[in-house]
Amino acid sequence: MNKDNGDSKSTNNVPNLERGLLIIELLAIHKQGLTLAEIIESLSISKSSAFRITSTLISKNYLQKNETTKKITLSRKLLTLGISSMNEQSIVEVSIDVMRALRDELKESVMLGVIIDNKGAILEQVSSSYPVKLYVEQGTHFYLHSSVGGKSILAFLPEAELNAVLKKMVFKPFTGNTITSKKVFRDQLEEVRQKGFAIDNGEDIKGIHCIGAPIFNEYGYPIASLWITAPHGRLPHEEFAAKGSIISKYALEISKKLGYINTLKS
Numbered sequence: 073m074n075k076d077n078g079d080s081k082s083t084n085n086v087p088n089l090e091r092g093l094l095i096i097e098l099l100a101i102h103k104q105g106l107t108l109a110e111i112i113e114s115l116s117i118s119k120s121s122a123f124r125i126t127s128t129l130i131s132k133n134y135l136q137k138n139e140t141t142k143k144i145t146l147s148r149k150l151l152t153l154g155i156s157s158m159n160e161q162s163i164v165e166v167s168i169d170v171m172r173a174l175r176d177e178l179k180e181s182v183m184l185g186v187i188i189d190n191k192g193a194i195l196e197q198v199s200s201s202y203p204v205k206l207y208v209e210q211g212t213h214f215y216l217h218s219s220v221g222g223k224s225i226l227a228f229l230p231e232a233e234l235n236a237v238l239k240k241m242v243f244k245p246f247t248g249n250t251i252t253s254k255k256v257f258r259d260q261l262e263e264v265r266q267k268g269f270a271i272d273n274g275e276d277i278k279g280i281h282c283i284g285a286p287i288f289n290e291y292g293y294p295i296a297s298l299w300i301t302a303p304h305g306r307l308p309h310e311e312f313a314a315k316g317s318i319i320s321k322y323a324l325e326i327s328k329k330l331g332y333i334n335t336l337k338s
Contacts, residue, residue, distance in 0.1 A: 091121060095129070163184065178318065183196075223264055281307040
């Protein structure tokens with residue numbers, strides 16, 4: 073009977089499934105991606121098996137391939153699955169005290185959000201200390217091009233993944249300040265990378281300003297965004313830089329709790 077149990081364990085293994093999981097685990101370590109040849113060399117699997125497995129995973133949107141560099145990387149679909157199973161709880165648990173501390177310092181409503189598919193979603197919020205405040209229900213979706221939640225995450229995505237997201241984006245205007253040009257949007261993402269924080273200059277709701285910064289996981293991947301939102305009178309343009317620096321500091325604190333090691337010089 074014991075012999076049968078041992079045999080059934082080996083018989084029940086699915087070789088190509090195992091190889092597929094090994095490829096996913098390998099690419100999770102090499103976040104910049106690997107070519108098919110590099111995957112074959114690293115895992116010592118046949119070229120035909122590697123080609124079939126990666127092609128299947130790409131067709132199902134679990135992997136993506138840069139046709140210029142031939143690098144294969146994990147897709148956002150895997151991150152989405154991770155958020156659904158783990159991150160919605162763990163990120164909120166890790167972030168909530170930091171969010172409250174940020175609210176106490178700046179007095180404004182603090183939001184925590186992620187990108188799921190081609191839109192953002194609010195995971196948690198801490199309400200402003202002021203009588204007049206913006207309240208948004210958990211799970212509310214937001215557009216990526218008009219929000220700091222979208223900009224601060226997109227700015228730090230790997231280039232291939234960013235390009236894939238931008239191809240699907242529709243730059244719908246909501247106010248006179250909404251960015252409707254992909255080129256202008258790309259230029260603003262570069263500014264976000266340089267400054268470390270993003271700005272919503274009344275682009276989603278007229279008269280409402282937001283400032284946000286990315287939250288990174290242990291691999292340096294942007295998995296969420298932390299931001300404040302307030303009426304323009306309480307959050308004027310001349311305070312964007314100072315408050316952006318403060319928010320970046322709190323976002324980094326959450327990142328470090330998630331295992332991120334900041335390698336940039338302060």
